[in-house]
Amino acid sequence: MEALVTKIIPFSSVDGPGNRTAVFLQGCNINCKYCHNPETRKVCISCGECVSKCPAGALSMDSGKVIFDASKCVSCDTCIKTCPHDSTPKAVSMTPDAVFEVVKKQLPFIRGITVSGGECMLQPEFIRELFTLAKKEGLGTLIDSNGTIPFSEYPELMEVADGVMLDIKAFSPDEHQHVTGAPNDMVLENARFLGETGKLFEVRCVIAPDLYNCEESVRQTGEFLHPLYKLHQFRFKIIAYRPMGVRKEYSDMRVPTQEELSKYKNMLSGMGYEDIIII
């Protein structure tokens, strides 16, 4: 079995607690307007647009397929900026074993791994195998997900996953549809399932004031999750929309102020949440 791996970050401080190796899988099933790594959304169709643009000669065409030579890459991201299909020629097909070989180089400096995307839950079997390997080495295992795939249908995966960092991108179904192009009934269903089974590690709300009523959404999300918080505590992360990496048409939206972010934090702590981080 193989998965398309966008990249592996050896030391990450922003993908869960402590130092973790973060594995990004290619491909996503929704379309968030503020997506800051849109190149992870789709699988490369080998249109070849990027090949001639690469200043380092790291890309070539062979039998109708784009070939990427990592040793020549200078990480200028010209290919990603050029791609008309929200993809990257740099994603590599890898087995769980091959990915774990890369993860192992970071021992003993990391406490765990996090699989992210794209939407990594599009490849749940791959994650299960990778996590099984990680568990044998005593590493922590977290999933970073948009919550559109039902976790309850993958009990074997949940057995080897410590928890899920779940995006709740808007509480109202209409607003979620507007922000992501997808409904949120499954997201909330997942929140309930994960909360009840003690696998909800973190909930994230991206604050993009131009896109939806953030204050109302954070309030409703906080209220909805509160019974679950009483069962098992989790972290709340309030993430400010920032234009870096965002597609041009959505990159001039308003960035929330520190005051706004603090207001939401205070609102949540007023409800009794203790671990709230503003990013």
Added chain:
Amino acid sequence: MRPISMERVEQTRGEILDIIKSAELTHEQKVTCLANKADSLLEVLDLPEGLDELLNVPGDEKCICDLSEGHAPLRPRYITPDYSKLMKEGCKYLNLDAPKDLFEALNTLLIFYKHVPSVTNYPVYLGQLDDLLEPFIDTVPEETAAKLIKMFLLNVDRTVLDSFAHADIGPKPSKTAHYIFEAEKVLEDAVPNLSLKYDAAVSTDEYLKEAVECALTCAKPSFANHKMFTSELSEKYVIASCYNGLLLGGGSYTLCRLVLGNIAKKASSIEDFKTNKLPYVMDIMAKYMDARIKFEVEESGFFENNFLAQEGFISRDKFTAMFGLVGLADAVNLLLEKEGKTGRYGHDDAANQLGVEIMEIINDFNNNHTNPYCEATDGHFLLHAQVGLAEDIGITPGTRIPIGEEPEELIDQLNVLSKFHKYFPSGTGDIFPIDLTVHRNPEYVMDIIKGAFAKDLRYMSFYSSDSDVIRVTGYLVKRSEMIKLDSGHAVIQDTTALGLGASKNGHILERKVR
């Protein structure tokens, strides 16, 4: 005493007048510089043949450097008094009784610090503060204890005018350490330098986290691998000055350094470097250190007459000396170039392997050289990865990877470091600026420390890329003070000038942020 030329006397007189008229030196800094100039006129050491052309030459040719210790050392370079004796018995010379509460304990220490000499004329070791103060910490209400510790630290910063002054804490958590962290986060001062001796078996995660949060605010404490130091120097070791592991109640007579890059310039090949040039310079440096030590012990009178020795706060047989080096990276890169080989230190296995081979040669040499006054360390000097001088240009500290050439991924840098830290019981260390604004994740740094110490790294320092207090090479300075000095104003601590030099010549503000 050998005579010197009138020309040298006249030149020194000119330099003395320049010091007196300087607008950028404080009174204390002038007095120190004047004393150094007086000492520089003496010729009393029994110098080894061949030293002159290795030592007294322009910077880009210098193979041995004695780090401004002077021509007639009147005291050991680093002195590490056993302050616990002061806490238990007081001091006869200073007419101080043993303290009975926290007020007295802190006051006693502050008085004593004024009387502890070193190469900087300020103490380079301020004691294991948690062990010294914890017995007194409950003699006053908590709020008072916190305030007293804060005032003590403020006092040290404003009166011990040199950030090589180093205090230690750990590995056990303590109220004292907690108050120190709380105070330092607010004070954001450069002095004292601070090390936490970390041992995963004893230091709790809560303690480590509090320390990391403090470090990301004010660049201290640094983290010392307690198990590693203990295995080499026993439980009775201290971290003094920059990051120097030394025995408690002793210190280091002297520190000289090999400038490996300049030695490599003289070599025709890797083989020539390994078998001729490096051994030749090492031999002369060791003899030079022997001569310095002989003078200190047999002629200076320090160990007979200074109250620290007379009362047993230090004892001569706990001293050793530090056999230092800089520029391993420079030597490796130059030697590879000379042989037409590709590869850079810190990046290629062959280059790193050459670094290890050079270190093995230096280590072997040191293990075969004996000095009668280094009984404390089995008759040998201790190797030391020296961090550099303000005037160093093109010289990479110790065994570090040059700034600007750090591997893209921190893991790759750590793996290189883990090959080299083990050689240096008397100190080595690496420094990592952290982009705290994104992280809000002290556990990230905690995991790196734990992993690093499991992989035989010795000593690590972190600071936030946006903080005012930053670590230059081994000591701390405030960016704001460097700016003040650079615009021609005198600043209180003499290390600020060293930091300013290092920021201009050593690119210390351009380290890769992690």
